[in-house]
Amino acid sequence: MAAPLETPLPGCRPQPVASYLKALAILRIVSAYAPGTRGAWRDGEGFVLFGSLTPGDLLDYFVADYSPTPVVSPWNGGSGFYPKDRHDALEEIAASTGGRLAPYRETIASARRALTDLHLDSKPDPKEGKPALLARCRATFPDAALPWLDACAVLAGDGPTFMPLLGTGGNDGRLDFSNNHMQQLVRCLRPGPATRANLEQALFGGTTGALQYTDATLGQFSPGAVGGPGASAGVWEGAPSVNPWDYVLTMEGAVAFAGSVARRLSATAGRGKAAFPFTVRTSAVGPTAIAEADGADERTRAEIWLPLWSRPATWAEVAFLLAEGRADLNTRQARTGVEFAVAAVSLGVDRGIDAFERTALLRRNGLSFIATSLGRVRVGPFEGSDLLRDPPLVEWTQRFQAAAGSKGAPASWAAAWRRLESALLACALGYGAPQGFQDVLIALAAAEHVVAQSKNHRDVPPCRSLNARWSGACAGGGTGTEWVVAEAVAGIGPARGAPHIREYLEPVVALGNGRWHWSPASKRSVWNSDRPTPRNLQAVLARIRLDAGTGGSASLPLAAGHPADISDVHEFLCGRLDEPRLGALVLGAAMTERPSAARSPRSYLPRPPDLPRAYAILKQVFSPGELAPGVRVLPNPAILKRLESAEIDEATGLALQQLRGSRLPVRMAAGQGGWVCSGTTAERMAGALLIPLADERTLRALVFRDRTDSGSSGSDER
Numbered sequence: 001m002a003a004p005l006e007t008p009l010p011g012c013r014p015q016p017v018a019s020y021l022k023a024l025a026i027l028r029i030v031s032a033y034a035p036g037t038r039g040a041w042r043d044g045e046g047f048v049l050f051g052s053l054t055p056g057d058l059l060d061y062f063v064a065d066y067s068p069t070p071v072v073s074p075w076n077g078g079s080g081f082y083p084k085d086r087h088d089a090l091e092e093i094a095a096s097t098g099g100r101l102a103p104y105r106e107t108i109a110s111a112r113r114a115l116t117d118l119h120l121d122s123k124p125d126p127k128e129g130k131p132a133l134l135a136r137c138r139a140t141f142p143d144a145a146l147p148w149l150d151a152c153a154v155l156a157g158d159g160p161t162f163m164p165l166l167g168t169g170g171n172d173g174r175l176d177f178s179n180n181h182m183q184q185l186v187r188c189l190r191p192g193p194a195t196r197a198n199l200e201q202a203l204f205g206g207t208t209g210a211l212q213y214t215d216a217t218l219g220q221f222s223p224g225a226v227g228g229p230g231a232s233a234g235v236w237e238g239a240p241s242v243n244p245w246d247y248v249l250t251m252e253g254a255v256a257f258a259g260s261v262a263r264r265l266s267a268t269a270g271r272g273k274a275a276f277p278f279t280v281r282t283s284a285v286g287p288t289a290i291a292e293a294d295g296a297d298e299r300t301r302a303e304i305w306l307p308l309w310s311r312p313a314t315w316a317e318v319a320f321l322l323a324e325g326r327a328d329l330n331t332r333q334a335r336t337g338v339e340f341a342v343a344a345v346s347l348g349v350d351r352g353i354d355a356f357e358r359t360a361l362l363r364r365n366g367l368s369f370i371a372t373s374l375g376r377v378r379v380g381p382f383e384g385s386d387l388l389r390d391p392p393l394v395e396w397t398q399r400f401q402a403a404a405g406s407k408g409a410p411a412s413w414a415a416a417w418r419r420l421e422s423a424l425l426a427c428a429l430g431y432g433a434p435q436g437f438q439d440v441l442i443a444l445a446a447a448e449h450v451v452a453q454s455k456n457h458r459d460v461p462p463c464r465s466l467n468a469r470w471s472g473a474c475a476g477g478g479t480g481t482e483w484v485v486a487e488a489v490a491g492i493g494p495a496r497g498a499p500h501i502r503e504y505l506e507p508v509v510a511l512g513n514g515r516w517h518w519s520p521a522s523k524r525s526v527w528n529s530d531r532p533t534p535r536n537l538q539a540v541l542a543r544i545r546l547d548a549g550t551g552g553s554a555s556l557p558l559a560a561g562h563p564a565d566i567s568d569v570h571e572f573l574c575g576r577l578d579e580p581r582l583g584a585l586v587l588g589a590a591m592t593e594r595p596s597a598a599r600s601p602r603s604y605l606p607r608p609p610d611l612p613r614a615y616a617i618l619k620q621v622f623s624p625g626e627l628a629p630g631v632r633v634l635p636n637p638a639i640l641k642r643l644e645s646a647e648i649d650e651a652t653g654l655a656l657q658q659l660r661g662s663r664l665p666v667r668m669a670a671g672q673g674g675w676v677c678s679g680t681t682a683e684r685m686a687g688a689l690l691i692p693l694a695d696e697r698t699l700r701a702l703v704f705r706d707r708t709d710s711g712s713s714g715s716d717e718r
Contacts, residue, residue: 004052005050005051005053006048006049006050007048007051007053007055007058008042008047009022009023009046009047009048009049009204010205011203011205012046012047012203013045014041014045014306014308014357015359016221016222017165017220017221017222017304017359017371018221018222018246018250019222020253020306020357021221021249021250021256022246022249022250022253023039023041023047023253024252024253024318025249025252025253025256026039026058026203026249027039027047027049027318028252028256028315028319029062030049030051030058030061033061033065034051037049037050037051037314037315038051038312038314039312039313039315040311040312040313041308041310041354043310044308044310048312055203058203059199059200059203062199062245066100067103068100068101068104068185069103069144069145069147069148069251069252069255070103070106070107070141070144070145070148071148071181071182071251072090072108072145072148072178072182073152073170073178073179074111074112074133074137075137075169076123076169076170076176077122077123077174077176078171078174078175078176079170079176079179080176080178081111081115082121083121085179086183087179089179089183089185089186090108090182092186093105093108093182094108100189101189103142106142106144107141107142107144107145110140110142110145111137111141113140114133114136115133118132120133130160130169131155131159131160134149134153134160134169135155146258148178148251148255148258151163151165151166151254151255151256152166152170154276163257163276164276164279164302164304164361165254165257165276165279165302165304165361167220167369172219172220172368172369173219173368175368177251177254180217180247181247181248181251184247184248185244187214198245199245201243202245202246202249203245214242214243218242218250219368219369220368220369221250221371222242222246222250257276257277257279277322277323277325278304278305278307278325278327278340278356279302279305280302280334280335280336280337280339280340281335281336281337282302282303282336283303283338283339283425300362300363301362301363301369302360303337303358303359303361304359304371305327305340305356305358306356306357307349307353307355307356308353308355308356308376309353311352313352321353327340327343328343328349329342329343329389329394330391336401337358337360337374337425338424338428341425341429342388342389342424342428344377344378344379344428345377345379345381345429346381346385346386346388346389349379353379354378354379355376355378355379356377356379357373357376358373358374358376359371359372359373359374360372360374377428377429383473384437385431387467387469387470387473388424388440390466390467392463392464392465392514393444393463393466395464396444396448396460396464397420397424397444399460400413400416400417400420400447401417401421403451403456403460404416404417410454412454413447413450413451416443416450417447419443420440420443423436423439423442423444424443427440434475434483437470437473437474438483438588440588441466441470441474441588441589442581442585444588444591445584445588445590445591446529446584446587448463448591449506449529449587452506452507452508452518457518461518462506462518463516464515464516465514465515465516465591465592466591466592467592467593468592468593468594468595469595471487471562471592471594472595474487475487480577481572482581482582483585483589484564484565485564485572485691486585486586486588486589487585487589488560488562488563488564488568488692489501489537489540489560489586489589489590489691490586490589490590490592491562491563491594491692492544492557492559492560492690493557493558493559493560498548498551499547502590503519503524503525504525504526504527504543504544505525505527505540505586505587506525506527506587507519507520507525508525509522514593524543524547526539526543527540529583529587532583532683533579533580533687534579534681534686535683535687536687537686537687537690537691538640538644538687538690540690541640541690542640542644544557544558544690545635546637548634549634554632555625555632556623556624557624558622558623558624558690558692559625559692560692561594562594563691563692563693564691565695566693566694566698568691569615569688569693572691573612573615573685575680611702612680612685613652613702614649614652614685615685615688615699616699616702616703617655617656617659617666618639618689619688619689619693619696619699620659620664620699620700620703621635621636621639621655621658621659622635623696625696627659627662627664628664631662631663631664633658633659635658636654636655639654639655640686642654643682643685644686646681646682648680651682651685659703664704665704665705666703666704667703
């Protein structure tokens with residue numbers, strides 16, 4: 001069996017949208033003439049047909065035999081059906097006698113009967129007349145015309161829902177697509193060299209002297225051809241121009257998006273934008289740069305994700321893909337651009353798709369829109385991509401989005417939602433960079449804190465604890481020491497009934513099984529995002545000390561499964577970390593479950609350069625374990641009071657007294673020098689005491705004499 005012919009169509013590319021729709025149109029139309037024809041996107045760029053037709057065969061078929069889909073919109077002003085409309089092309093088609101236009105003639109006659117039955121001689125009222133006319137057309141149009149009608153609108157009990165790709169029923173502002181389609185169609189079907197030359201250029205690109213363009217415009221489908229300032233080289237104001245075949249095939253491609261719309265409408269709670277294939281509400285983040293603008297929702301109509309596939313597919317397969325139009329996010333379909341991106345990169349879409357062209361319909365001027373490319377999104381998982389579908393994350397973000405968009409919601413909620421949405425999108429499109437996962441945790445924690453500070457916090461409960469694998473996704477990749485330190489702090493407790501660290505960071509109380517409840521009256525929550533991070537760490541440490549003393553504990557519950565190395569703490573003490581990011585990461589890391597396996601320390605250092613001796617001593621009384629067999633120390637509360645007063649020497653002296661009072665062999669004495677390093681402040685010193693250490697032996701070797709000298713030092717000394 002001979003291999004199918006490959007016919008590249010350089011004139012059909014993923015962008016602009018008009019060019020993409022041409023590819024769908026050609027595959028759909030040719031498949032009816034030559035069954036078994038397949039199509040695919042080569043290298044994600046040009047469209048290729050696979051079958052029995054040569055380029056010459058394609059040109060011959062469209063020029064001589066192509067029977068166009070009826071594209072009529074009598075419900076629109078300017079559609080050619082009303083006295084003030086341009087109707088020369090409509091009349092020419094209605095008066096034709098050839099078999100190619102028979103379905104078109106029948107549709108025009110049916111539309112005129114509907115107008116007569118409803119006593120309409122001018123554009124119908126959009127609230128009552130337009131829905132009534134759409135319903136009459138849906139009931140009386142011939143079958144050949146229904147794909148266009150279904151692509152324009154879905155008829156439901158609460159009125160028509162319009163597909164964003166075709167405006168509000170087949171128009172872009174005052175531009176009616178159907179009338180313009182008829183005007184270009186009659187040009188395409190007139191015999192002559194220009195007809196074939198235009199078609200050849202539309203399919204295969206290139207130029208030829210026989211081309212005859214028209215002054216029509218494809219509107220939102222091809223922004224570069226709408227004219228206006230700078231539209232043509234060498235002139236300030238450019239006139240719109242379009243190849244007539246480009247216009248005709250663009251409308252034929254739009255018909256392909258009719259799909260199984262009515263069947264899916266109930267699953268989208270009546271939201272028309274989500275009822276059509278691969279069409280979702282716009283996420284105003286990323287390249288659109290409209291997230292912070294007032295009225296952003298009014299300046300965007302929808303996002304359309306155009307699928308690209310490299311395996312040759314029949315039209316039946318592509319039609320099924322478009323009819324389903326699925327992008328699943330856990331238990332439901334994606335409804336926003338960000339949700340679609342998450343679904344795409346985590347295999348929540350139909351198999352066989354390699355990538356999507358993300359396109360937004362943005363307002364250009366007046367009532368007109370343009371289809372703007374927001375980039376290409378590859379389909380397929382990357383390491384950790386499933387975490388973006390982590391049920392607690394998805395559940396909470398969906399609930400917060402609904403609350404933030406509700407009437408009367410605080411403006412801070414909307415701003416927090418945009419930041420979270422932007423972080424989710426950046427992480428999905430960044431294909432798993434550790435910093436992207438960290439930024440999601442930061443934005444999630446910030447959004448939850450906005451809720452906690454609001455009187456409306458009951459509308460959105462605290463987020464359930466996220467999967468422990470977030471720890472691994474956020475680590476590595478040169479993300480810096482901030483994550484290591486943040487994870488160490490966030491991993492403190494709960495041990496022996498001690499509170500979870502999250503209760504010190506926000507007004508919540510643990511309910512068990514990763515569930516949380518708001519506790520507005522909590523006195524345990526001491527974190528204040530308006531304060532510097534060292535001061536917040538100090539406040540948490542003071543509150544943990546108070547709770548431990550009240551509970552009769554012999555030492556502080558500061559153990560953690562992922563403690564930091566002493567070199568990491570040294571970086572913090574010297575002020576070399578990004579402290580605002582560190583604080584934000586502490587809040588985010590605390591929202592995750594703790595990994596079951598403890599992290600091994602990266603290295604054991606005899607002593608980092610210029611390690612503050614004051615820290616080495618103070619850390620002993622703030623140690624969570626035994627300093628010697630049977631010896632535990634609960635720090636004197638006066639030590640933290642001294643640090644709050646920036647009296648490091650006095651605080652260190654109190655710590656030495658407490659250690660000696662516990663009969664521990666201290667080798668250091670006040671006044672020896674080297675108590676602090678450059679950059680160390682009392683706040684940083686106190687904050688560093690909260691950070692769990694993986695290697696306390698280094699510090700103990702500095703503070704205590706060896707057991708061979710004293711016989712009473714800790715069992716883990718060297």
